[in-house]
Amino acid sequence: MSTDLEREIWIDVCPLEELEREGVKVVSGEGRPVVIFFDQGRVYALDNRCPHMGFPLHRGTVTDGILTCHWHHAKFDLAGGCTFDPFADDVAPYRVEIREGAVWLDPRPQHKVSQEHWLSKLSEGLEQNIGLVLAKSVVALDELGVNAGLLRKAALFGVRNRAGGWSSGLSILASLANVLQSVDREDRPLALYHGMVHVARSTAGQPPAFDLEPLETTETRPERYTEWFRRFIEVRASDAAERTLRTAVRAGLPPETVADMIFAASTDHLFMDVGHTLDFSNKAFELLDHIGWEHAEEVLPSLVPGMVEAQRMEETSSWRHPVDLPGLLEEVYEELDSLIDEGGQGLTTWTGHEELAELVLDGEPAQVLGEIKDLVQRGVPLIELSASVAYAAARRAVHFHVANSFSDWNTVHHTFTYANAVDQALRRVPSKLLARGIFDGAMSVYLERFLNVPKQPVPEPSGRDVSREDVLAAIDSYGGVDETAQLVADMIAMGREEEVVQTLGHALLREDAGFHQFQIYEAGVRQYRQFALRPAGGQILIGMARFIAAHAPTMRSMGQTYDIATRLHRGEALYGQEE
Numbered sequence: 295m296s297t298d299l300e301r302e303i304w305i306d307v308c309p310l311e312e313l314e315r316e317g318v319k320v321v322s323g324e325g326r327p328v329v330i331f332f333d334q335g336r337v338y339a340l341d342n343r344c345p346h347m348g349f350p351l352h353r354g355t356v357t358d359g360i361l362t363c364h365w366h367h368a369k370f371d372l373a374g375g376c377t378f379d380p381f382a383d384d385v386a387p388y389r390v391e392i393r394e395g396a397v398w399l400d401p402r403p404q405h406k407v408s409q410e411h412w413l414s415k416l417s418e419g420l421e422q423n424i425g426l427v428l429a430k431s432v433v434a435l436d437e438l439g440v441n442a443g444l445l446r447k448a449a450l451f452g453v454r455n456r457a458g459g460w461s462s463g464l465s466i467l468a469s470l471a472n473v474l475q476s477v478d479r480e481d482r483p484l485a486l487y488h489g490m491v492h493v494a495r496s497t498a499g500q501p502p503a504f505d506l507e508p509l510e511t512t513e514t515r516p517e518r519y520t521e522w523f524r525r526f527i528e529v530r531a532s533d534a535a536e537r538t539l540r541t542a543v544r545a546g547l548p549p550e551t552v553a554d555m556i557f558a559a560s561t562d563h564l565f566m567d568v569g570h571t572l573d574f575s576n577k578a579f580e581l582l583d584h585i586g587w588e589h590a591e592e593v594l595p596s597l598v599p600g601m602v603e604a605q606r607m608e609e610t611s612s613w614r615h616p617v618d619l620p621g622l623l624e625e626v627y628e629e630l631d632s633l634i635d636e637g638g639q640g641l642t643t644w645t646g647h648e649e650l651a652e653l654v655l656d657g658e659p660a661q662v663l664g665e666i667k668d669l670v671q672r673g674v675p676l677i678e679l680s681a682s683v684a685y686a687a688a689r690r691a692v693h694f695h696v697a698n699s700f701s702d703w704n705t706v707h708h709t710f711t712y713a714n715a716v717d718q719a720l721r722r723v724p725s726k727l728l729a730r731g732i733f734d735g736a737m738s739v740y741l742e743r744f745l746n747v748p749k750q751p752v753p754e755p756s757g758r759d760v761s762r763e764d765v766l767a768a769i770d771s772y773g774g775v776d777e778t779a780q781l782v783a784d785m786i787a788m789g790r791e792e793e794v795v796q797t798l799g800h801a802l803l804r805e806d807a808g809f810h811q812f813q814i815y816e817a818g819v820r821q822y823r824q825f826a827l828r829p830a831g832g833q834i835l836i837g838m839a840r841f842i843a844a845h846a847p848t849m850r851s852m853g854q855t856y857d858i859a860t861r862l863h864r865g866e867a868l869y870g871q872e873e
């Protein structure tokens with residue numbers, strides 16, 4: 295029963311007999327169009343905008359209490375607004391009353407706006423892989439200030455519903471969570487939406503994961519778990535590796551120890567799965583940074599299927615011929631432990647990143663490996679060397695000539711994101727075994743040298759005053775790779791690096807971007823921050839801009855869905871809502 299105060303808000307719509315005669319009426323309720331139907335002796339009111347794409351529902355058909363939208367034929371229960379077709383989402387209902395032969399409407403929509411409601415909708419969107427429901431949930435949760443809960447829900451959904459383990463969707467989610475504070479404030483929910491969509495896609499049609507229980511054991515020695523885990527990954531014994539890892543976490547081994555164990559197994563072979571194995575491992579730890587270590591027992595074992603199946607690059611011809619890179623690397627690894635110990639006696643500050651990167655880019659393998667070994671021995675911190683290799687890898691994208699095959703962008707991408715993963719992982723845990731990744735990353739940069747022939751030069755600043763719109767317009771045109779690089783170089787010359795980061799973030803998020811574009815942006819932003827205020831930092835941004843421009847424009851269907859969700863959420867009319 296409504297109070298007097300509430301009743302003052304109600305709207306006198308029309309005489310009941312008029313609605314009975316016409317069957318449908320549209321009125322404005324608190325700025326939103328409301329449709330009122332008469333059906334078989336009863337009166338119903340709903341938001342007139344179809345929750346799918348905003349088509350006016352008063353143009354739909356009512357049969358036996360079911361409203362059908364004529365655009366994509368979604369069906370709704372007139373009495374509550376719930377949809378029979380999840381792709382369309384529910385429509386907001388309104389209260390109506392008959393008073394003394396007249397129809398009265400409460401203009402306040404009766405849908406729920408709570409965090410629980412939208413988290414439940416988010417689950418529905420993930421389960422059914424429905425972009426629009428995901429977009430609406432993200433927009434509403436962002437308004438309610440709920441980000442961590444949203445990430446946690448998507449992350450756990452992604453690992454529980456994919457027997458094949460960790461997915462590119464989860465890597466995208468982690469990447470976007472990492473750079474959320476680097477993109478424009480208004481682009482942040484859009485970034486999360488991309489993450490949600492990719493998690494939903496990577497689980498769609500997949501069998502769920504069923505966890506193996508940890509061992510019941512009194513074994514607590516970290517070195518024993520590391521030895522077991524590496525052995526089981528080596529022989530591709532997936533179940534044994536999963537149980538070992540879950541037991542290690544349940545036993546309470548510190549996060550650094552567990553990271554050391556996984557990173558060691560991810561570098562026991564060269565550049566595993568073109569770098570994805572270590573990259574995914576690193577991303578899993580980064581995702582746990584966002585959602586909490588208490589989920590490690592569930593999240594980390596999802597890495598195992600990919601680790602046991604990974605291709606080992608020493609098995610490939612390109613790493614064996616004409617130079618036997620595995621042979622050279624094996625010699626390095628044999629003395630790496632003692633070199634690190636020796637260097638640890640006198641750790642030193644060092645700023646030779648650019649010089650080392652030049653050698654990695656253009657030197658011969660033995661010379662490059664010898665120099666890095668020497669620097670380790672002299673006490674240069676491992677993270678300075680890993681950052682140098684990541685910078686060298688980014689330079690491959692800077693100098694990548696567009697005459698190359700388009701698919702070769704993937705080649706430079708793999709090495710850069712691998713080198714970034716080595717660098718980030720070493721910052722998490724300074725593992726001696728993980729340090730091997732510095733060397734095989736450098737060899738992967740070496741293998742790509744022909745992608746810089748001819749060598750695209752670093753653009754010289756032109757002195758032109760470039761706007762953000764100029765950059766976005768260049769990316770908007772097919773083949774605008776070098777033009778984009780020039781514009782970005784001009785912005786950097788004016789000290790506008792942060793604006794470049796935000797502009798490229800916006801350029802990325804407006805596209806139907808794929809896994810590699812998200813990875814490049816995230817790795818590029820993070821490596822740029824290692825080298826900010828140095829020429830290397832600007833060059834990393836230029837390489838990132840060239841990669842993003844090469845993969846744009848796309849159809850931008852994700853942006854369209856997100857735009858519809860945002861406008862529906864704001865109460866805007868998307869199509870003519872004439873009464």
Ligand code: FES
Nearest residue numbers: 344346347363366
């Ligand atoms: S079903 Fe109504 S707009 Fe698509």
